Amino acid sequence: xxxxxxxxxxxxxxxxxxxxxxxxxxxxxxxxxxxxxxxxxxxxxxxxxxxxxxxxxxxxxxxxxxxxxxxxxxxxxxxxxxxxxxxxxxxxxxxxxxxxxxxxxxxxxxxxxxxxxxxxxxxxxxxxxxxxxxxxxxxxxxxxxxxxxxxxxxxxxxxxxxxxxxxxxxxxxxxxxxxxxxxxxxxxxxxxxxxxxxxxxxxxxxxxxxxxxxxxxxxxxxxxxxxxxxxxxxxxxxxxxxxxxxxxxxxxxxxxxxxxxxxxxxxxxxxxxxxxxxxxxxxxxxxxxxxxxxxxxxxxxxxxxxxxxxxxxxxxxxxxxxxxxxxxxxxxxxxxxxxxxxxxxxxxxxxxxxxxxxxxxxxxxxxxx
Amino acid sequence: xxxxxxxxxxxxxxxxxxxxxxxxxxxxxxxxxxxxxxxxxxxxxxxxxxxxxxxxxxxxxxxxxxxxxxxxxxxxxxxxxxxxxxxxxxxxxxxxxxxxxxxxxxxxxxxxxxxxxxxxxxxxxxxxxxxxxxxxxxxxxxxxxxxxxxxxxxxxxxxxxxxxxxxxxxxxxxxxxxxxxxxxxxxxxxxxxxxxxxxxxxxxxxxxxxxxxxxxxxxxxxxxxxxxxxxxxxxxxxxxxxxxxxxxxxxxxxxxxxxxxxxxxxxxxxxxxxxxxxxxxxxxxxxxxxxxxxxxxxxxxxxxxxxxxxxxxxxxxxxxxxxxxxxxxxxxxxxxxxxxxxxxxxxxxxxxxxxxxxxxxxxxxxxxxxxxxxxxxxxxxxxxxxxxxxxxxxxxxxxxxxxxxxxxxxxxxxxxxxxxxxxxxxxxxxxxxxxxxxxxxxxxxxxxxxxxxxxxxxxxxxxxxxxxxxxxxxxxxxxxxxxxxxxxxxxxxxxxxxxxxxxxxxxxxxxxxxxxxxxxxxxxxxxxxxxxxxxxxxxxxxxxxxxxxxxxxx
Numbered sequence: 001x002x003x004x005x006x007x008x009x010x011x012x013x014x015x016x017x018x019x020x021x022x023x024x025x026x027x028x029x030x031x032x033x034x035x036x037x038x039x040x041x042x043x044x045x046x047x048x049x050x051x052x053x054x055x056x057x058x059x060x061x062x063x064x065x066x067x068x069x070x071x072x073x074x075x076x077x078x079x080x081x082x083x084x085x086x087x088x089x090x091x092x093x094x095x096x097x098x099x100x101x102x103x104x105x106x107x108x109x110x111x112x113x114x115x116x117x118x119x120x121x122x123x124x125x126x127x128x129x130x131x132x133x134x135x136x137x138x139x140x141x142x143x144x145x146x147x148x149x150x151x152x153x154x155x156x157x158x159x160x161x162x163x164x165x166x167x168x169x170x171x172x173x174x175x176x177x178x179x180x181x182x183x184x185x186x187x188x189x190x191x192x193x194x195x196x197x198x199x200x201x202x203x204x205x206x207x208x209x210x211x212x213x214x215x216x217x218x219x220x221x222x223x224x225x226x227x228x229x230x231x232x233x234x235x236x237x238x239x240x241x242x243x244x245x246x247x248x249x250x251x252x253x254x255x256x257x258x259x260x261x262x263x264x265x266x267x268x269x270x271x272x273x274x275x276x277x278x279x280x281x282x283x284x285x286x287x288x289x290x291x292x293x294x295x296x297x298x299x300x301x302x303x304x305x306x307x308x309x310x311x312x313x314x315x316x317x318x319x320x321x322x323x324x325x326x327x328x329x330x331x332x333x334x335x336x337x338x339x340x341x342x343x344x345x346x347x348x349x350x351x352x353x354x355x356x357x358x359x360x361x362x363x364x365x366x367x368x369x
Numbered sequence: 370x371x372x373x374x375x376x377x378x379x380x381x382x383x384x385x386x387x388x389x390x391x392x393x394x395x396x397x398x399x400x401x402x403x404x405x406x407x408x409x410x411x412x413x414x415x416x417x418x419x420x421x422x423x424x425x426x427x428x429x430x431x432x433x434x435x436x437x438x439x440x441x442x443x444x445x446x447x448x449x450x451x452x453x454x455x456x457x458x459x460x461x462x463x464x465x466x467x468x469x470x471x472x473x474x475x476x477x478x479x480x481x482x483x484x485x486x487x488x489x490x491x492x493x494x495x496x497x498x499x500x501x502x503x504x505x506x507x508x509x510x511x512x513x514x515x516x517x518x519x520x521x522x523x524x525x526x527x528x529x530x531x532x533x534x535x536x537x538x539x540x541x542x543x544x545x546x547x548x549x550x551x552x553x554x555x556x557x558x559x560x561x562x563x564x565x566x567x568x569x570x571x572x573x574x575x576x577x578x579x580x581x582x583x584x585x586x587x588x589x590x591x592x593x594x595x596x597x598x599x600x601x602x603x604x605x606x607x608x609x610x611x612x613x614x615x616x617x618x619x620x621x622x623x624x625x626x627x628x629x630x631x632x633x634x635x636x637x638x639x640x641x642x643x644x645x646x647x648x649x650x651x652x653x654x655x656x657x658x659x660x661x662x663x664x665x666x667x668x669x670x671x672x673x674x675x676x677x678x679x680x681x682x683x684x685x686x687x688x689x690x691x692x693x694x695x696x697x698x699x700x701x702x703x704x705x706x707x708x709x710x711x712x713x714x715x716x717x718x719x720x721x722x723x724x725x726x727x728x729x730x731x732x733x734x735x736x737x738x739x740x741x742x743x744x745x746x747x748x749x750x751x752x753x754x755x756x757x758x759x760x761x762x763x764x765x766x767x768x769x770x771x772x773x774x775x776x777x778x779x780x781x782x783x784x785x786x787x788x789x790x791x792x793x794x795x796x797x798x799x800x801x802x803x804x805x806x807x808x809x810x811x812x813x814x815x816x817x818x819x820x821x822x823x824x825x826x827x828x829x830x831x832x833x834x835x836x837x838x839x840x841x842x843x844x845x846x847x848x849x850x851x852x853x854x855x856x857x858x859x860x861x862x863x864x865x866x867x868x869x870x871x872x873x874x875x876x877x878x879x880x881x882x883x884x885x886x887x888x889x890x891x892x893x894x895x896x897x898x899x900x901x902x903x904x905x906x907x908x909x910x911x912x913x914x915x916x917x918x919x920x921x922x923x
Contacts, residue, residue: 208513208893212789212901219787246539249549258896261528262565273544273551279532279563280539283790285897307896308525369550 002192002204003178004313006293006324007334008301010357012042012170013321019159021334022176025327033179034155035191037200038147040299042170044081045145051078051101052120055140055148056127057188059095062136066127073123074105083149084163091153091161099147117143117197121224128189128227138188141195147171150191172357173295177202190229193294194236197224201239201294204326205311207231209287216283217241235292238284243296250296251364252277254351257286258307260366268369293324299356309348315361316343322358384448390479390840391456391471393446399468402442406460406469411849414454415469418445444469450482457835457842459851473839480762489763493845493855495660495756495799495825496765499838502754503773503913505803507812510907510922513893522883522890529885530601531820531898533651534563534721534746536791561746562719564650567594567602568898569810569881571874572751572797572822573627573653573725575607577668577677577689578758578845580862583832583854583870590831590874592620602878603650605822608666608691610634610680616641621649627725628712629655630665631691633681639715648720651746652712654705656695657727659755659772659798661764666691669759671848674857701738709744721746728752728770728798736779740788747793749822750775754799756825758855759846772798773816777917780817780901789901793819801826802838806877807884815902816917828854831873832865 005022007013015036045053058066070077079101085093108116124142131137140148147169151158155178159165177192192202207213210231217225217237222245225237235257242248242256259278265271288306291313295301303313303324315324316331316338323334331343346352349366386392393415407417420443427434446454456471483490513519520527537543543557553560571591576584587604594600601623608629615621616638626649628635658664668677668689678685695708705724712722723746726735732750739745752772757765776796783789796818800809802825810821828834832854835842845855853865889895892905899905907922908914914921 206513206893208511209897209899209902211904212899215784215789215901216787219784219789221787241539246542247546248544248551249546252551270550270552272553273542276537276542276544276553276560277539277551279536280542280790282532282536282897283900287894287896287899289893308520 002202003326003330004176004202004204004291004293004324005178005326005330005334006173006175006301008173008295008299008322008324008354008358010172010320010359012046012172013174014164014170015174015176016159016165017334018174018176019155019164021323021325021330022178023156024329024333025178025325032186033152033191034150034158035177035179035193035202036149037141037175037193037195038169038171038173039145039200039295040172041145041147042172043168044079045101045147048079048101049145051103052142052144053099053101053147054124054142055099055146057094057097057138058131059136062131063096065130066137069127069130070102074107075102075123077101078103081147081169084166086160086163088153088157088161091151091157093161097149097162121197125223125226143195143198146195146200148193148195150188152186152188173299173301175200175202175293175295187229189227192230192232194230194233196236196240197244198297199236199240199244199294201236201292203232203235203290203292205288205290205306207234207286207290209285210234212283213238213286220245235286235290236294239294241284250300250302250353251351253302254304254364254366256281256284257292257304258348258366259285264367267367270369291326301354303346303352305346305348305350307348314343314345315352315354316340317358317361319360320358322354322361324352324354384450384482386446386448387474387476388478388482389446389448389453390474390477391454392474393444393454393460394470394472395444396468397443399466400444401466401468403465405463405465407444409459409463409851411457411459411844411847411851412452412455413447414452415444415446415460418443451485453479453483455842455844456839457844457851479840483762489761491759491761491846492765492840492843493756493758493760494765494836494840494843495838496754497838497840498754498766502799502802503771503908504799504809504812505805506908506910506913507773508907508909508922509811509888509892509905510920511905512891520890520893520895522886525890525895527886527889527895529568529882529889529898530565531568531793531900532563533566533723533793533795533820535561535743536563536793537561538787538791559718559743561744562721564603564721565601566650566820567600567878567882568814568820568885569806569878570602570625570795570820570822571604571827572824573605573607573655574758574824575609575666575668576611576680577609577633577672577857578607578855580850580853580856580865581676582862582865582867583828586831586865586867586870587827587874588615588620588624589867589871591623593871593875594878595623598875598879600878600882605653608633608655609668609677610637612680613637613641617644617646619647621645622647624649625651625653627653627655629691630693630695631689633683633689633691636682637680642715648716651721651723652716653749654708654712654722654724656705656724657729657751658757659727659751659753659769660757661760662727662729662768663693664760664764665693667759667846669846669848672857677857701735705738706742706744709742713744723747723749723795725749725751725795727755728772728775730770732770732775732779733782736782736792740783740786740792745792747795747819748779749795749797750779751822752796752798754802755797757845769798772796772813774916776813776818777816781918783817784901789817795820795822797822797824807881807888810881811885811888812906815899815906817901819898819900827874827877830877831870
């Protein structure tokens, strides 16, 4: 089972804070990889909020391909961050890790956000298609104010390898996953967190309903629903589909992945809508064991459990800084000075929602609606 | 050379017992000549007769063997192909001394002779193929182990339920946001009716094909399962209407009413419409039957007794043949759509209406047409191993398509269109053929079925139907069913206790529910039916694995 750590804060924090919290849960992952997603960036990216950032890895030949492709598409490089690599035993360094802020092509300057999001996603997918066969290019995310880093190895060592302890890279939201490799070969595209058009999530546990969910998503006619090197990627895409594509409020994500029983639906004020949703979104029902942590484009973070709560999860903190972790020790490390009695252990009906800038934490109960 | 005397000794044109599918083994030493076996035999394949025997006897203190001629009573199998032993074994059941038993004869030449009068052999039952079916070769190989905890079939909450009815795609849901909550905007579009059911249903078997206590027993069992056990099992009526009392009762909601090309029983149904207090579970339009593709329904004259004649609105003792196709139908685009519309309209668009076809290579063409028809509520596909009350043997044995690949290709076609959740597929034909009801049902669900329908299995499990794939019994068409299941003769059907049938229906479905959980739990599924969870399945044949799009395991 993977271990998950997320911190959301009103102030910019170093990603090391989240990784050190993850380190306290080391018993639960085998060090087979680290995935890191940063949102609401500070440091050198604080002034570049409106520019989309392409995060990825490429080889020397891939770099030229990447540059040529981006130039051809009309993207102009505004800024590039490269990790200050420190060789660490056991981690095989790849040629080039990068987070590059680009300016949109001239023809997109005045286009709507939806059109820009489509362009960014399709560009990322095109780069993935070009670079995947020879692993010359990995493109993890391409979106304003978001950076994603992934590498195989022990999370703390990977952080040291990236020099995150010596870097000025900061963000208000940091999601980190310590990978416990299970079914699939260690492959960077299988590393959480997954990101699509502002929506991001990471998950622990196997997804037993993976195949029907994947088939349903892939048949929605949306080009972004591909990949699925990990069965957990569908959780991110369900989130995106529910909130962005269908336009449902965030809490309905819980109703989609773990729908209530008919007798429980009757208790909800929106029971009629829920009944229809339960039928129409039946293939997206997960069957556990899973705990999901994610964020929406506005910076709202959440934690949600499978319908039997078969995985641990805890949220704790103070106003302005909350930690969403697999285990209590992670919260202790992230926010030691807090009232532990107020820690929230979401149960099977709960969805813990932390508002942007970590101002407020709410437990939305599915039964109450 | 024949002897010059002119006496024929060769018995030409007389069949030997070796030509017959079942040979009666009668034990003279055990038989007490009570006559029960000969009187009960549904086809008069055995008869009491008298024989003169030469017996060597010795009486007295010193051996003095002497041949004497004695007259003995024996039970003898006749060698008339019209009275062949069907192997039903009713004689064995009634024999007090275990003196008689039919034995299958694998070298028989039954089909060489069973066409007297220039007509092909007609029978009931299903395809006489005792080999292991594809469904029985499928294994559930994705077991949750250590990396994810398996669920506990006894402790965790399970919901083994499915949906029948046209399900709206999420993008077309008529929902709007009011104060942060989703509400249904009913005015904006038609919301098709959808029923939540147990994924195993009792398939169409008509009242007429079945005896009154059999049909009644099934119906009582289904009502009990719903009302008392909370298991929403539904049952399809078959073509031939339903008892008027049931049509006007609250239990109608547990029944799917079938309309077929003969429209038998529909006069009564239409006249009952204003008096119905509940809507039926669904309407099934029968276009085909897996056991006899291209054939219409057939109820032989000998089964059209008073009750059946009344329910169907026909005279007694006439053959009731439904045409192979609906006479109003000449194109799927127009006529089938109209039929679905008409049936929907009769119940105010509150009842799901779906067609049933026999398994065929052309199933996908039908499916794709239905996928474009927003009123089509499902598609039921009945594979070649489905059963029937009466059909030509050649139709049953040689016509039709196996259900597994037919269902799978239809499901994958829907996946390609993104409509796999919109149009439920119902699979039938050979489910539980070897008794593995839950396993066969689960396998079809994982291949893409939303529900499965059973017929033969439920007759065997609840009323001890003798029929098997060695052509045992299979007298359903003759009205002489020795178990009283498919007969309208009161002397025969009084053997069957409808309460006992109902009890067995309840036991069968409760056991299937438990077994389905025992399959789904180790695979980590509990809250929704694992429709299309093909990664859970494997088969021990590479070609089959490829055809079904699943993994090969050996």
